[in-house]
Amino acid sequence: TPWVARAQAKTIKVGMPTILSGRVAQLGTSSRNGVMLEVEKVNAAGGLAGRQIEMVIRDSKGQPQEAARVARELVNTDGCEILIDAEASSGAFAVHEVARDLGVLCLHTNSETSALTADPKQHIPNAFRTARQGVHDSIVGGSYAATIAKAKGLKKWATCSPDYAYGRDTTAEYVTYLKRFAPDIEIISESWPKLFQPDYTEVVTKILQAKPQALYSCLWGGDLTSYIDQANIYALFSQMEVFAVNMADYTALTVVKNLPKGIHSGNRYIKTYPATPENAAWGDAYKAKYNEYPTNWSWENATAIMLLAEASKKANSADGKKIAEALRGLKIKSPFGADGTVTMRAEDQTLVGYAIGWGTTIPQEPYVPQVQAGDWKTIFELEAEWKKSKGYT
Amino acid sequence: MDLDALTGCLASSACLVTQTTSGFIIGMLLFLVAVGLTLIFGVLKVVNFSHGAFYMFGAYFAMTAYQFSGSFALAMLCGAAGTAILGLIFERIFMSRVYGADVLMQLLVCYAFVLIFDDVVRMIWGPEFKSMGMPAAFQVAPLFIAGGVVPPYYLLLIGVALAAAMILGLGLARTRIGKVIRAAAHNPGMVSALGINTGLIYGGVFALGGMLAGLAGALAAPVRSLTPGMGFSVLIESFIVTVIGGMGSILGALIGALLIGLIRSFGSLGFPLFTEGLMYLFMVIVLVSRPTGLFGKEVA
Amino acid sequence: MLEIRSLSKSFGGVKATDNVTLDFTDGSLTAVIGPNGAGKSTFFNLITGALKPDAGQILLNGLDLAGRTPPEIVRHGIGRAFQVASIFPSLTVQETMLAAVCADQRKASVLHRRFPLAETRDRAEHAMELLGLASKRNRTAATLSHGDQKLLDIALALVLDPKVLLLDEPTAGMGTEERWRMIEKVRELWETQKITVVFIEHDMDIVFKIAPEIVVLCYGRILATGKPDAIRRNEAVIEAYLGTEHHAGITV
Amino acid sequence: MSAQPVVQVQDLDVYYGTSQILFGVGLSVRQGETMALLGRNGAGKSTTMKAIMGLAPARRGTVTLQGRVVSGLKPHHIARAGLGFVPEDRQIFPEHTVEDNLVIGTKKGPNGEDEWPIRRIYDVFPLLEPLRHRIAGRLSGGEQQMLAIARTLMGNPALLLLDEPSEGLAPIIVQRIGELLRQLRGTGATVLIAEQNMHFCLGLASHATVIDKGQIVYTSGIEELKANENIRQRYLAL
Amino acid sequence: MTELQAEQGVQALEVPHEAKTRRNRDALIALAVFVVLALLPTVFSSKLLLDFVIRCAAYGLFATSLNLLVGYTGLISFGHGMFFGLGAYGFGLMMQKTGVPVPVAFVATLGITFAVALVIGAICVRLKEIYFAFVTLAFQMLIHSTILSWVSLTGGDQGLRGGIPRPPFLGIDLSNQLHLYVASCALLVIGLFLMHQIAQSPFGYTLRMIRDNATRASFIGIDVWRAKLTIFVLAALFASTGGIIMALFVSGAYPEFAYWTISGEGIFINMLGGVTTFLGPMVGTVLLLILNDTVTRLTDYHGLVLGIVILFFAIGLRKGLMDFVVEWYAQRRSGGGERG
Numbered sequence A: 001t002p003w004v005a006r007a008q009a010k011t012i013k014v015g016m017p018t019i020l021s022g023r024v025a026q027l028g029t030s031s032r033n034g035v036m037l038e039v040e041k042v043n044a045a046g047g048l049a050g051r052q053i054e055m056v057i058r059d060s061k062g063q064p065q066e067a068a069r070v071a072r073e074l075v076n077t078d079g080c081e082i083l084i085d086a087e088a089s090s091g092a093f094a095v096h097e098v099a100r101d102l103g104v105l106c107l108h109t110n111s112e113t114s115a116l117t118a119d120p121k122q123h124i125p126n127a128f129r130t131a132r133q134g135v136h137d138s139i140v141g142g143s144y145a146a147t148i149a150k151a152k153g154l155k156k157w158a159t160c161s162p163d164y165a166y167g168r169d170t171t172a173e174y175v176t177y178l179k180r181f182a183p184d185i186e187i188i189s190e191s192w193p194k195l196f197q198p199d200y201t202e203v204v205t206k207i208l209q210a211k212p213q214a215l216y217s218c219l220w221g222g223d224l225t226s227y228i229d230q231a232n233i234y235a236l237f238s239q240m241e242v243f244a245v246n247m248a249d250y251t252a253l254t255v256v257k258n259l260p261k262g263i264h265s266g267n268r269y270i271k272t273y274p275a276t277p278e279n280a281a282w283g284d285a286y287k288a289k290y291n292e293y294p295t296n297w298s299w300e301n302a303t304a305i306m307l308l309a310e311a312s313k314k315a316n317s318a319d320g321k322k323i324a325e326a327l328r329g330l331k332i333k334s335p336f337g338a339d340g341t342v343t344m345r346a347e348d349q350t351l352v353g354y355a356i357g358w359g360t361t362i363p364q365e366p367y368v369p370q371v372q373a374g375d376w377k378t379i380f381e382l383e384a385e386w387k388k389s390k391g392y393t
Numbered sequence B: 001m002d003l004d005a006l007t008g009c010l011a012s013s014a015c016l017v018t019q020t021t022s023g024f025i026i027g028m029l030l031f032l033v034a035v036g037l038t039l040i041f042g043v044l045k046v047v048n049f050s051h052g053a054f055y056m057f058g059a060y061f062a063m064t065a066y067q068f069s070g071s072f073a074l075a076m077l078c079g080a081a082g083t084a085i086l087g088l089i090f091e092r093i094f095m096s097r098v099y100g101a102d103v104l105m106q107l108l109v110c111y112a113f114v115l116i117f118d119d120v121v122r123m124i125w126g127p128e129f130k131s132m133g134m135p136a137a138f139q140v141a142p143l144f145i146a147g148g149v150v151p152p153y154y155l156l157l158i159g160v161a162l163a164a165a166m167i168l169g170l171g172l173a174r175t176r177i178g179k180v181i182r183a184a185a186h187n188p189g190m191v192s193a194l195g196i197n198t199g200l201i202y203g204g205v206f207a208l209g210g211m212l213a214g215l216a217g218a219l220a221a222p223v224r225s226l227t228p229g230m231g232f233s234v235l236i237e238s239f240i241v242t243v244i245g246g247m248g249s250i251l252g253a254l255i256g257a258l259l260i261g262l263i264r265s266f267g268s269l270g271f272p273l274f275t276e277g278l279m280y281l282f283m284v285i286v287l288v289s290r291p292t293g294l295f296g297k298e299v300a
Numbered sequence C: 001m002l003e004i005r006s007l008s009k010s011f012g013g014v015k016a017t018d019n020v021t022l023d024f025t026d027g028s029l030t031a032v033i034g035p036n037g038a039g040k041s042t043f044f045n046l047i048t049g050a051l052k053p054d055a056g057q058i059l060l061n062g063l064d065l066a067g068r069t070p071p072e073i074v075r076h077g078i079g080r081a082f083q084v085a086s087i088f089p090s091l092t093v094q095e096t097m098l099a100a101v102c103a104d105q106r107k108a109s110v111l112h113r114r115f116p117l118a119e120t121r122d123r124a125e126h127a128m129e130l131l132g133l134a135s136k137r138n139r140t141a142a143t144l145s146h147g148d149q150k151l152l153d154i155a156l157a158l159v160l161d162p163k164v165l166l167l168d169e170p171t172a173g174m175g176t177e178e179r180w181r182m183i184e185k186v187r188e189l190w191e192t193q194k195i196t197v198v199f200i201e202h203d204m205d206i207v208f209k210i211a212p213e214i215v216v217l218c219y220g221r222i223l224a225t226g227k228p229d230a231i232r233r234n235e236a237v238i239e240a241y242l243g244t245e246h247h248a249g250i251t252v
Numbered sequence D: 001m002s003a004q005p006v007v008q009v010q011d012l013d014v015y016y017g018t019s020q021i022l023f024g025v026g027l028s029v030r031q032g033e034t035m036a037l038l039g040r041n042g043a044g045k046s047t048t049m050k051a052i053m054g055l056a057p058a059r060r061g062t063v064t065l066q067g068r069v070v071s072g073l074k075p076h077h078i079a080r081a082g083l084g085f086v087p088e089d090r091q092i093f094p095e096h097t098v099e100d101n102l103v104i105g106t107k108k109g110p111n112g113e114d115e116w117p118i119r120r121i122y123d124v125f126p127l128l129e130p131l132r133h134r135i136a137g138r139l140s141g142g143e144q145q146m147l148a149i150a151r152t153l154m155g156n157p158a159l160l161l162l163d164e165p166s167e168g169l170a171p172i173i174v175q176r177i178g179e180l181l182r183q184l185r186g187t188g189a190t191v192l193i194a195e196q197n198m199h200f201c202l203g204l205a206s207h208a209t210v211i212d213k214g215q216i217v218y219t220s221g222i223e224e225l226k227a228n229e230n231i232r233q234r235y236l237a238l
Numbered sequence E: 001m002t003e004l005q006a007e008q009g010v011q012a013l014e015v016p017h018e019a020k021t022r023r024n025r026d027a028l029i030a031l032a033v034f035v036v037l038a039l040l041p042t043v044f045s046s047k048l049l050l051d052f053v054i055r056c057a058a059y060g061l062f063a064t065s066l067n068l069l070v071g072y073t074g075l076i077s078f079g080h081g082m083f084f085g086l087g088a089y090g091f092g093l094m095m096q097k098t099g100v101p102v103p104v105a106f107v108a109t110l111g112i113t114f115a116v117a118l119v120i121g122a123i124c125v126r127l128k129e130i131y132f133a134f135v136t137l138a139f140q141m142l143i144h145s146t147i148l149s150w151v152s153l154t155g156g157d158q159g160l161r162g163g164i165p166r167p168p169f170l171g172i173d174l175s176n177q178l179h180l181y182v183a184s185c186a187l188l189v190i191g192l193f194l195m196h197q198i199a200q201s202p203f204g205y206t207l208r209m210i211r212d213n214a215t216r217a218s219f220i221g222i223d224v225w226r227a228k229l230t231i232f233v234l235a236a237l238f239a240s241t242g243g244i245i246m247a248l249f250v251s252g253a254y255p256e257f258a259y260w261t262i263s264g265e266g267i268f269i270n271m272l273g274g275v276t277t278f279l280g281p282m283v284g285t286v287l288l289l290i291l292n293d294t295v296t297r298l299t300d301y302h303g304l305v306l307g308i309v310i311l312f313f314a315i316g317l318r319k320g321l322m323d324f325v326v327e328w329y330a331q332r333r334s335g336g337g338e339r340g
């Protein structure tokens, strides 16, 4: 009937499979919050080419087959024209296959695995990543750590990262760049606790045994806080410098009760970095609305909506293909940009130019008073080199 | 694989002592969770898949109590007592209805509660992970005992676990109530025909099992992050422990837990990427050589 | 011929079977009696492979069966029934019989045909008739009375056409009438099929009336063997097993 | 002998699933009597006993124990009211030692009496004493039967329900249990016994009730039964 | 049961040619079901329905094969999911690495499953009850661990990436949803038909005997170990087929397919549907999938809702849906018989 047709023309459904239950339900809720905050603004400003966005958000329970099923259902049955894939790790690859199958516009918002966009075999024209990318993180982290290592004479290093693709790849890349900038360091111990491991005792004592001068970890979320609590009672933090890339996110910072001073961390989401009024305002707006601080996932998802809105404006259409076309190479103003903008790089359809840096923590606000910004020029150079070494170009 | 690290450690006495100590610590924490599981299986022949959920509730109760009162002792008490009551209610209202039925039906009820409890925790405490924080009394430097590093907090934990093992082990073997409990496990109909209220025993055992899980959760709360679903990973390891030791055997659970602890502490040196697999491998080897676990009774 | 040669088995310190040597000639009917705990069931368990003997031989027509598994031994022709009826609770009487015949015909693992196979029916039918279970063919075994369950257990052993049939207290738990009917059947079978039957029994009326040969076990050893009359008067047997009442021959 | 029955069963209907097993069973046993419950295999003897004990579901009817209605109560309440039950398959606790089995059965009688200290049990069952530390599951059938009776006696029952106590026992043991039961009868114990072994039963009982196809068909003193050729032939095949 | 019914039962057994006609009848029913399923898309054009049926086929084969172990043989396996995962990975890898035609990869995957199941089964089926359950679980976790650690082959936790190539064969293009749908239906129907044959064969009764009383079964000459191993391997093959369908559906394979939660779900499906009837697990599958799909649509707290529904089954009915229906029907019939 004409009425239905008009109603459909009026709204555009955006499907979002994510994890809303189980251990990492926080990923889903803060992703959803980030998205909804922006969708409201976009809708208030007239929507996507005049069509109001209607979000359809479903739980995948973190199972890839469920993620695939939900994604298909969102498109095939619920009539979603765009997918926001807020899945972690394997779920993202599963949704990626659905996007390949159905040709629907898909924005990966949470998966930081470099291969998702860097590997040309994965490449499809309709999928984009609006999240940070692992290798960027490692380049910045490596160069930051090298500076500290040289200054403090840290030669013996240990690593302790979760035993799954993200943990292994990020750690390997980090070590590569650390050694590149400070060739005389040495990794004397590696630990690979399982994801969601409740007890880290053996890992802690193993590291203490090895007596390294510095420790790198890309544990995150609850695992990181558990680890800190357990390492604390062994007084590990007083015995070495600790570099924990995922520490400087409010989820971890606000939760840990006895946060040791001076942990080096990459920024995830921090209200004070970039130190711009836009960023602070965004963080406050989020906090006001949801009564909690945004997470790394929040800004990554918010960025997806911001990019969508701009691309649609540019294409003057809500059509997936046209938006995709407009997205390639699109640069938008963003509170999360290193220079106030972020760019959807055309060649591999992944986000670049976001604020990225490292600093040390203190146990109270602003938690990370000084952030040393990463340099995107270096990132691009080394990333290109990395791609070549991987055979991606 | 990193066999050099392993042999290196075995050659150094400091490393040997430290890793053995950490194996013991891991084992004792595991035992504390596993003992309730094995008790409930031993008596009610119920494979309590909801045990992890009780562990979770214990942790959340303790954290909440600690936040409000700031008293560690009260936090532990709330964790243990709260889950004991929960266990009793769970058993009397739900589990008791499926005793006659298929074993799998019991599993199903437990499974239902795993789902329900996780969501209930998510409703009450939110989806984000939480941390209780270490009480100030325990924020002290670790001790060195025979060359091994032991944080004082873990000493407390080991003490509680050993006490639980002794009280339960001796209680079940020596006291009349212990004997009755074991008999009720085997043949509730006959036990009740001898004038003993089996309902009371079952409820009591479940409450005790729940209390042990809750206590374990409460004790773990200062050193582990609290999140819905946190019971799951603990559950699987506890199952490994109880199966290796022999389902229903308290001593078995203790030995099994210590063995797993040692495998973890030394395995993480030699096989950092396959520590998990090592545990399963060990379990397979134990079961193949001893089909009912190390201390399990012959299955009829 | 079933020959037992110095068979021994102990549990911990208990010598349940202690150096037992016995011959059961083909076509014999022997009763095994003895106090509770004498090792009668253990003796059967050893012969049928439920337990592995510590030492000794079990020769069936010269072939040593000691230490083999129950299925192998059953296939060599030694069937048994149990002291406590051992049946398949969820199968009906008829299904139980049919399945047993199937197993005997080595068709228990046939995948491509429907159960029951046509060729199994007659034998199953025959066994049910023989033990008077035909009218209860469609009853699930679990719902049978105690006595009927024992009958079913014996039928399970019989239906396999064993050369040697071992019955562990076949009449236990039966009423007087069934008891005699049962034992008559056993005797009839023994007479018509020319099989070797060994049965454990505590009902002395039956033992003395039916069994041409009697073996008395006590503490795992053979206390006496012989004809009923001799056993009945054997002082040692009276003291260890029979007691005074039977000796005096009190009957109602 | 008091006029009031120790146990009185009235109009008992029992079903297993949809099939009715007992049809309006009624019987009563008075103080000091030994009542034999006779009948063929499957007549409903065990079911009657289980129903009295609360172990089988009675749809209709009442069980009164010393004037108190106990039907509908849980088995442990019925046991505490003074019923002691020895089931036909013995149901000893196989993983416990003999002595532990007895300890588990320990209970004061309904009026607080304790007539069966463990010493007396061993006096009555001298065979059990040397086995006291043995695992009960490894006892022979006869040993287990003795243990089952002993365990129930430990609970000082006012009425003892014995379901086929002679099954599978050596004659000399049957004789001993017979003596024991006569001895019990001498002390004024009340017993309801289901038996297939007529020699044993008729020498023991003071009264008899015959059940057939779930219905009580005959009740009398034992001498009348012995004299009643008709009943004996029809229902008991004697 | 009345005398009359008993009589009928006897007669049914005494007609010797019946077995063959019964099988033909089964085959006809299977064919009819397949035709109906295959024609479904011409009536309902919903892609959701097609997806749903494909998933039903995958889980249904898996759950029904698990019931051969749980319901028929009394072997409670907590690790059956490993074969589901093995099927998915075996097939996916074969297609990605070797590029053989789909049917070849299918058969080869079953071959691999056969070999693996034989080895694992030979170790597992010696154990009893809960220990069997946990040793199968241990093997499953071992396989899961291996998948996670062997990154170069399996892609580790991110699964087989880049999609599974599905080159057309014999005019069948499995990357087309409709073709995949018809193929899944065919596999489901054939699988169920074969499993039904197994359940109704003498071997099926051997399994029941083992479930009821394995000791007694060995005393009538059944080699219990061999029979258990046989059914373990057979069930693995059907579970593997389910995994293959799942791999085709998501165009990938993920470690979650070999995780113990899949086995748990299988058991759960069985309990929902009921283990005493052949079709119980199939009913359970449909039930669980519908439940899962609708509840996740309606609420974030699907665990809570699902849990309450399960409780209703476990405590309210105390048996699976099909068990309940069958019992209720039997009772009604016998009740009617008495009245009539």
Ligand SMILES: Nc1ncnc2c1ncn2[C@@H]1O[C@H](COP(=O)(O)OP(=O)(O)OP(=O)(O)O)[C@@H](O)[C@H]1O
Pocket: C011, C012, C014, C016, C034, C035, C036, C037, C038, C039, C040, C041, C042, C043, C083, D138, D139, D140, D141, D142, D143, D168
């Ligand atoms: N599996 C076992 N483990 C340990 N001891 C056992 C085992 N089986 C039997 N026994 C012991 O061996 C002895 C003989 O037992 P068995 O069952 O053979 O006696 P029986 O002659 O059949 O007695 P009954 O007539 O009472 O059945 C008993 O003392 C018993 O306790």
Ligand SMILES: Nc1ncnc2c1ncn2[C@@H]1O[C@H](COP(=O)(O)OP(=O)(O)OP(=O)(O)O)[C@@H](O)[C@H]1O
Pocket: C142, C143, C144, C145, C146, C147, C148, C173, C175, D016, D021, D039, D040, D041, D042, D043, D044, D045, D046, D047, D048, D088, D196
């Ligand atoms: N669990 C059950 N389900 C269905 N029917 C049963 C069940 N238990 C017993 N029956 C039936 O109830 C009837 C009475 O059984 P019961 O055991 O009371 O007989 P009994 O007189 O004790 O016989 P026996 O002398 O053989 O022990 C029998 O026909 C039996 O088949």
Ligand SMILES: [Mg+2]
Pocket: C040, C041, C042, C083, D140, D141
């Ligand atoms: Mg015996």
Ligand SMILES: [Mg+2]
Pocket: C146, D045, D046, D047, D088, D163
């Ligand atoms: Mg009886």
